[in-house]
Amino acid sequence: MTEVINEDGTSRRSFIATGTAAVALTAAGVGLAGAPLAEGETLPLTPQCTDGDDTPPVIEGPYFRRNSPLRTNLRTTGVSGVLLSLTGFVYDIRCRPLANVLLDFWQADQRGQYDNNTAAYRMRGHQFTDAQGRYTLETIVPKDYPGRTPHIHVKVQAPRGPVLTTQLYFPDDTRAYGMNVAALNRRDAYYVRDTVIKLGPLTGNRYQGTFDFVVRTA
Ligand SMILES: [Fe+2]
Known part of the structure; x- marks a missing residue:
């Protein structure tokens, strides 16, 4: 299992828990570098995916926590704000959708605060792409913080x-919590246009957003 463990141990539990599924997918030829897609997995490519152009990294920052819960809905008790339904695919660098990809999300809440120490793991959760390479996250637009x-x-x-x-960003005209997102984007040293949500x-009180990831598989 060592090859799938992240350097900080993030993915250890998740991939151990799904080891059987990962092996099954490997046998079926889905989701690994150089492997052809299985029959019925011929999804149309999207304009967001360009051969050889993977999603750029952005710094981790200080607030990552290991062992987030398995969940696609981060709108748990006490969370309110501008709702965001975010969906998309994960592709390999040849634009083939990837099943069983781990996505571990964490974000600030409607006040610009992270849950750094409670058992609730508010605004944190991991999930896996489905057989078509799709993920869905029900969350809120996070507020800026200093x-x-x-x-x-x-x-x-x-x-x-x-x-x-990496980090996903918001378009300049996003309306939430009175933020001037255009000015905030302009001033943020880590902002990159390549990872802005559509x-x-x-x-x-709801936005629908999409973002497709393109990742390396080996
Ligand atoms: Fe952050």
Whole structure:
């Protein structure tokens, strides 16, 4: 199992728990470098995925915690704010969708605060892409905090692949909590346009967003 363990141990529990599934997927030829897609996995490629152009890393920052809960909905008790439904695919660098990819999300809440020490692991959760390579995250738009524009942290790891640690950002015209996201993006030293979420219009109190990851598999 050593090849799938992140340097800080992040993925140890998750991949041990799904080891059988990972082996089964390997046998089926899904999701590993050089392996052809299984029959029925011929999803159309998306414009976001360009051959050889993987998602850039962004610093981890100080607030990552190991062993986040397995969940796709981060809107737990006490969480309120502008709702965000985020979906997308994870592709390899040849734009093939990848099943069983670990995504571990963490973010600030509607006040710009992280849960760094409670058992609730608020605004933190990991999940795996489905057989079509898709993930879905139900969350809120995080508020900015001193020195940082609003962002969602994530670690992404294909089976046996390296860990991609990055951050997702918001378009300049995002409306939430009275933030001036354009100015915040401009001032943030870690902001990169390559990892900005594509947001639909604000409908009521909810945004729908998409972001596709492109990761290395070996
Ligand atoms: Fe952060």
